[in-house]
Amino acid sequence: MNDDDHDPLRNRISSAAGLPPTNGLAPPEQLTPDPWIWCDPATIPPRQWLLGSMLLRGYCTLLSSQGGVGKTSTAINAALAVITQRRDICDMHPFVQGAVWYITLEDDELELHRRIAAAMIAHQIQPQAVAGWLYVNHPTLTLLTADRNGAPVLTDHVSQLANCIKDKGFVLVVIDPLIQAHNLVENSNDHMNAFIAATNQIARDTGASFLLPHHFHKGGNANATRDAARGASSLIDGARIALNLLPMSDQEAQLLGVKQPDLFVRLVNAKTNMAPPGNDRWFQMKPTNLGNTNLDPAYPAGDTVQALLPYSPTPLFNGFDRNALANIFNAFANPNTPLSPARQAPNWAGSTICALSDKSPQQASAILKTWISSGVLTVAEYRNDDAKTRSKILLNQPKADLILRSLDTNLSSSASLS
Numbered sequence: 001m002n003d004d005d006h007d008p009l010r011n012r013i014s015s016a017a018g019l020p021p022t023n024g025l026a027p028p029e030q031l032t033p034d035p036w037i038w039c040d041p042a043t044i045p046p047r048q049w050l051l052g053s054m055l056l057r058g059y060c061t062l063l064s065s066q067g068g069v070g071k072t073s074t075a076i077n078a079a080l081a082v083i084t085q086r087r088d089i090c091d092m093h094p095f096v097q098g099a100v101w102y103i104t105l106e107d108d109e110l111e112l113h114r115r116i117a118a119a120m121i122a123h124q125i126q127p128q129a130v131a132g133w134l135y136v137n138h139p140t141l142t143l144l145t146a147d148r149n150g151a152p153v154l155t156d157h158v159s160q161l162a163n164c165i166k167d168k169g170f171v172l173v174v175i176d177p178l179i180q181a182h183n184l185v186e187n188s189n190d191h192m193n194a195f196i197a198a199t200n201q202i203a204r205d206t207g208a209s210f211l212l213p214h215h216f217h218k219g220g221n222a223n224a225t226r227d228a229a230r231g232a233s234s235l236i237d238g239a240r241i242a243l244n245l246l247p248m249s250d251q252e253a254q255l256l257g258v259k260q261p262d263l264f265v266r267l268v269n270a271k272t273n274m275a276p277p278g279n280d281r282w283f284q285m286k287p288t289n290l291g292n293t294n295l296d297p298a299y300p301a302g303d304t305v306q307a308l309l310p311y312s313p314t315p316l317f318n319g320f321d322r323n324a325l326a327n328i329f330n331a332f333a334n335p336n337t338p339l340s341p342a343r344q345a346p347n348w349a350g351s352t353i354c355a356l357s358d359k360s361p362q363q364a365s366a367i368l369k370t371w372i373s374s375g376v377l378t379v380a381e382y383r384n385d386d387a388k389t390r391s392k393i394l395l396n397q398p399k400a401d402l403i404l405r406s407l408d409t410n411l412s413s414s415a416s417l418s
Contacts, residue, residue: 048095048207050094050095050171050209051081051082051090051093051094051095051172051209052090052092052093052094053092053241054078054090054243055078055082055209055211055241056209056240057096057203057207057208057209058204058207058208058209059204059209059210059239059240059241060196060200060203060210060238060239060240060241061209061210061211061212061239061240061242062178062212062235062236062239062241062243063211063212063213064213064214064228064229064230064242064243064244065216065245065246065265066215067215069245069265070285070308071177071213072107072112072115072176072213073115073285073307074090074283074308075174075176075213076102076116076119077090077119077123077308078090078174078211079100079102079134079172079174080119080120080123080125080130081094082094082098082171083098083100083129083130083134084125084130086125088123088310089123089310090281090310091281091310096171097171098169098170098171099133099134099168099169099170099171100133100134100135100170100171100172100173100174101135101137101164101165101168101170101172101173102134102135102137102174102176103137103139103173103174103175103176104136104138104176105139105141105175105176105177105181108138109137109138112136112138113136114290114305115307116134117290117305118305118306119288119307119308121288121289121290121307122286122288122307122308123309135168135170141161141180141181142155142181142182142183143155143157143158143161143181143198143199144158144182144184144191144194144195144198145183146183146184146185146191150185152184152195154198158198158202161202162205162206165202165208166206170206170208171208172208172210172211173209173210173211174211174212174213175210175211175212176212176213177212177214177215178212178213178214179214179215179231182195186230186231186232187232189232189234190234191232192231192232192234192235193232193235193237193238195235196234196239197238212239214230215229215230216230216244217229217230218230226242226271228244228270229242229244229270239271241271242269242270242271243268243269244267245267246265246266246267247261247262247264247266248261248262248264248265248266248282249261252266254362254363255360255363255366256313256314257314257358257359263284264282264283264285264311265285266281266282267280267282267283281310282310282311282312283308284309284310285306285307285308286306286307286308287304287305287306288304288305288306288307289302289303290305316363316366316370319357319358319359322404325357325403325404326404327356328353328356329400331356332349332352332400333395338382338384338390338392338393339352339392339393340391340393341372341377341379341391341392341393342391343365349368349377349393350367350368351364353367368393372393374399375399376395376396376399376400376403377393377395378394379392380392
């Protein structure tokens with residue numbers, strides 16, 4: 001069958017899809033199905049992870065958040081972790097050491113120097129550990145723009161970027177922020193698909209990992225996941241890894257016993273594509289003095305810049321001593337004072353936990369749910385003095401005794417009995 005014989009079929013498909021006729025167009029490259037051939041899994045090269053499950057060589061990672069939450073600080077931490085091979089910087093395993101190119105399109109180089117210095121001071125990184133590995137530029141970078149018909153087209157910066165990555169052997173390239181690297185319509189799926197496809201192709205061709213800080217859409221929900229990122233959905237669809245950086249909510253702060261929630265952020269998977277879902281990672285902002293106090297008499301205090309340090313929330317059951325826990329269980333076991341599992345009830349069992357320990361109401365609520373789900377407590381119905389049906393908690397004494405006996409060895413895990 002020659003090429004002309006295909007035209008009627010192509011035209012019928014075009015008509016059914018509402019597309020222009022294809023008569024006269026050059027036929028595409030011949031499409032040939034390839035038979036599947038068994039490949040021993042032991043011979044398939046592993047995915048080239050760069051930093052934990054956050055960065056993967058040959059692919060783009062989208063890092064989104066509201067403004068001022070810590071995207072740049074997170075990106076700087078990732079760069080320093082790759083350069084120094086230290087896990088404690090991001091609480092992630094750095095697989096490969098290599099040079100990093102940080103392209104800042106929003107903050108100028110001087111401001112980025114402040115932020116890098118703050119991160120190095122906070123993490124106790126010496127200059128010689130970074131010198132020669134980190135490159136910083138504040139250029140004009142436009143990878144894609146729209147032609148006179150509104151179609152996305154590549155610019156010369158694409159090949160220049162790729163050549164620089166190959167010449168220097170960069171394993172990580174940060175373009176901060178993504179929106180400054182194109183002149184496209186952000187809400188156009190066609191435009192954003194072209195941008196992320198082109199960036200992914202540069203990553204594949206160079207073997208580098210790309211980290212692209214990005215903003216939430218206006219009014220973006222701090223609890224949202226993939227739909228929080230600004231612009232067309234094709235952007236996050238095309239990114240192989242998408243992470244959101246979220247500020248700590250007041251409810252989370254009360255649950256974790258944190259008094260200054262504005263100093264804490266949480267890194268979450270907005271999309272799980274190349275790796276299984278992992279636990280969220282918490283970070284704490286540390287105000288860091290740069291020591292530049294003698295440069296300008298008008299600013300004798302110098303600069304204090306936020307840096308991010310990994311933060312491990314205190315386990316829910318930490319802080320219980322044996323007497324407090326025994327008193328709580330005794331209160332639960334008292335048949336004369338039935339306690340309710342309902343938080344709105346005046347005899348809520350969580351109030352007893354709060355009164356006999358240092359737990360907040362949110363923590364007490366979580367503790368009750370844990371004990372009920374693990375069988376330490378059960379819920380039963382009873383009739384009160386007004387003959388109304390109410391719910392009360394019952395203590396499983398053997399399980400409570402087991403918790404008390406094991407306090408000296410492993411309080412956190414035994415108290416939850418999960």
